[in-house]
Amino acid sequence: MDHTEIAARLLRTHRPEKAGQDADLLSKFNSQRQQEEESVLADILARLDKDPSLARKNCMVFASPDWHEGVVGIVAARLTRLYFKPAILISVKKGLGKGSARSIPGIDIRSALTACAHMLHGFGGHPMAAGLQIPADQIEPFWNRLNQVIGQVASPQVFTPKITIDYTLELSDITTKLLDEVTSLGPFGVQNSEPVFMANNVHVHTSKIVGKGHRRMRLSGSSNKKSKGLWAIQFNADPDSIHVDQFTKIAYCLQWNRWNGNKSIQLLVSDTQM
Known part of the structure; x- marks a missing residue:
């Protein structure tokens, strides 16, 4: 059955049990699409x-x-x-x-x-x-x-991209619930742009180059090295920023990083200011 047919049936049904089954099925299909x-x-x-x-x-x-x-x-x-x-x-x-x-x-x-x-x-x-x-x-x-x-x-x-910030969101305010809410706004595209956030005074706890010029980092809003922080990836990173341990501002999108059946919060960094 086409996914749209299931969604339409979900909206039409008056049977809670059937609605639950169809909702679970749509959730499964959505997960498969994301994978x-x-x-x-x-x-x-x-x-x-x-x-x-x-x-x-x-x-x-x-x-x-x-x-x-x-x-x-x-x-x-x-x-x-x-x-x-x-x-x-x-x-x-x-x-x-x-x-x-x-x-x-x-x-x-x-x-x-x-x-x-x-x-x-x-x-x-x-x-x-x-x-x-x-x-x-x-x-x-x-x-x-x-x-x-x-x-x-x-x-x-x-x-040369022109970045429009939608909202200031400090790293300490990011939660799995918030990311679920952001993800529910998708899928993102031309007529539905992915939200771009900005965070201030971001500390870089770990950093390494992966692939050709991409930077994998662990970031937080605290200078405490014991802070768990959040993983982030920046594609085509500025070579001058590779060894920087703090940014005054970063622009980023939120996403789930899915690997081997697990998922974790990941920041997709689009720009940084030192």
């Missing part, structure tokens, strides 16, 4: 760690036969937020790719796809998001062409 998302994102980040030059292109295009087409749009949106450039993820089945594109302000992804229309079976969408179908053997040349098209119309300044 799919994390798996796809981990796959892409591993490819970027292996070849960091891919992250320096004007756009990102990745494909796999192992990805479910139902989650590629959500992960493309996450990738766009991480690297602040258009991202297209493609699920390939039987020689045909079905993809979702997400863009950033200043780059009309539908217009860019129009310039590559001869390589596609079809596409549609709007300036910030689109869907497409493409023969599997055209994916690599399509990426090269799209990279050229975007480079011709986008200035370097377009790729």
Whole structure:
């Protein structure tokens, strides 16, 4: 049964027992979707760690036969937020790719796809998001062409993110209940931006480089080294900040870090101020 049918049935039913069963089923499906998302994102980040030059292109295009087409749009949106450039993820089945594109302000992804229309079976969408179908053997040349098209119309300044802070949230105020509430606002995308928080006077208790230039940290609002703190990850970290032990401010998103059936709070740091 389609997930939307279960949700509709849940809203219609007057039987508490049946409503509970359907709610549990939807919760299970949601958990499976989140695990799919994390798996796809981990796959892409591993490819970027292996070849960091891919992250320096004007756009990102990745494909796999192992990805479910139902989650590629959500992960493309996450990738766009991480690297602040258009991202297209493609699920390939039987020689045909079905993809979702997400863009950033200043780059009309539908217009860019129009310039590559001869390589596609079809596409549609709007300036910030689109869907497409493409023969599997055209994916690599399509990426090269799209990279050229975007480079011709986008200035370097377009790729510099402008961070809008939604709320000041000190690290000591973060709880699992709060993160559950934030997560319930998703899935996040073009029309539903992920909340960005700011924290002040953040202490770095541990720090190490993982992958190619990513920084894994344990942060807290206290200088006490015995403070448990929260784990954080910053992709493409500023080399000058690698050994800093305190930030005056950080901008970050909240997320669950899921690994081996366990989950813990993680901060996705987008910017720091020393």
